[in-house]
Amino acid sequence: MPLQSDDENMGYCSYTYTVTVNADSELMSNISLETASAVLQSCIKLYGATDFKKSIDEVVLDIRDLCKANRCCLLLTDFEAETCRLLSDSHIKEGEMGPIENLLDDSFFEIVKTWPATIDGSDFLMIKNQQDMEVLRSRNQLWYESLKGFDVRTLVLFPLVYNGDTKGYIWVTDFDVDNSLKIRETLELTTYFIAYAIANYQLLNRLEIMSSVDLLTGVYNRNAMNNRVDRYTSGKMALPRKYGIVFADLNGLKQANDTGGHSAGDKLLKGAAEVLRQLFYDSNIYRAGGDEFMIIAENVPEEEIEKRMEKIRLDSESPENISFAVGGYYESEGGDIRFAMRTADERMYADKERYYKKFPERKRK
Incomplete structure (x- = not known):
């Protein structure tokens, strides 16, 4: 929406958007054929396999390849228990600080707790350059220092939300910034299905525990x-x-x-x-x-x-x-x-x- 300006060397435009609580399936499905194909492949792997962990690993690898990134990680979170754990990781090379699973200990949740406020107002975070990194620094010094420690220069972070509950996060580091629009479009939809798959897997696990564990004593029933x-x-x-x-x-x-x-x-x-x-x-x-x-x-x-x-x-x-x-x-x-x-x-x-x-x-x- 171009707006008139008194200065011939300056122009303005306005950008409006509507915030909705629930996902809009019509808008989400309005994507390119290439993106739709990538999302469909992920869905087939998530719901067509009997080994949940193996299928998640394959999807995470596919996302890393799509983003031409060094690393893609999927982290499960429990905000009530204040814990997190690495579910899947695909990388080309480790950073100087060693394997990431050794670094994501209980203290790492102190950083995870800052993520919702940092990306508040959006459904994801994308850092494409040093300027974006400086913006993050002004918002979240703790997380900024952590990323610098891992020598991360670019980052895409998506929360995995199902029914208003954050099941975890998926992030990609050192990705192809020239392909940012496609990466955002693909991850925005893929993470929706990943969150659903995780919620379903966790529900089945709880049902299995309830069917095999005596809830009073904690031993098998x-x-x-x-x-x-x-x-x-x-x-x-x-x-x-x-x-x-x-x-x-x-x-x-x-x-x-x-x-x-x-x-x-x-x-x-x-x-x-x-x-x-x-x-x-x-x-x-x-x-x-x-x-x-x-x-x-x-x-x-x-x-x-x-x-x-x-x-x-x-x-x-x-x-x-x-x-x-x-x-x-x-x-x-x-x-x-x-x-x-x-x-x-x-x-x-x-x-x-x-x-x-x-x-x-x-x-x-």
Whole structure:
């Protein structure tokens, strides 16, 4: 929109734009054929592969090639936990400060926290020359110093936003500035699909955790235990030749619930799981149900398993300690795991009888 000027050597123009909360699919799809092809290839890799990490690595490599850049990185962020981690990195050469994954430690999040305010008012940041770098210096000295430390001269940074939540950032350094418009156009759309893919991947991970982890104690749940045993018995997973099965039944849960309520019982269960985690740090621990836990100890020597069970028995005799009844079975020839489980369970109940005969005053009502 040219505007008239009283000075023949000076002219003016006005530029207007509309800010919308949601992405405009019509505007986003109004792109060149070359850009559309690049974005489509990324989408096929993101949604057509079974290996999420591999597909992300391929897309990051494609973006680096498209930008003719030295490096392209994808960083996942968690602003609530104030943490970040490198998901993917593609580079031609490392900087003088060494591999970037060694530098992106917890302290790096202090820089990441400054990014939203620095790019506020835009959906990306592009530094094409020293003049742009000086503008960044005036806005964000901390980030400027970090980039100088990495010897970064040009940069494109896009947040990965899905449903208003920033999942991470993708950035390109030392790119082809003559191709800036195409780079912006391609990344603007590609990052939209990357953010969606990450959100979907994280959701599936959370669902998988919920289906396999006991949310109260943090150990594996009965569903995970049954699935693992089924994989062993069906041959989908090789059963180790030497393994041990341990059943541990928590004593006193009913009394804790009766006297202190379910919050006291929950606290006791959490403590019991922690005791088992510390002892069987090299094994898989499952909450089989209620107050019962099962441990699968693969390639742990029999004498070591017996030593740990004996410690549990001795510790259980003191009323100040969390108390278990335990039973185990050790297999050295790769025998039937279901037989091992039945035997360990029977021995656990025998140990419970022994415990209450020795301490009848603690017997459950």
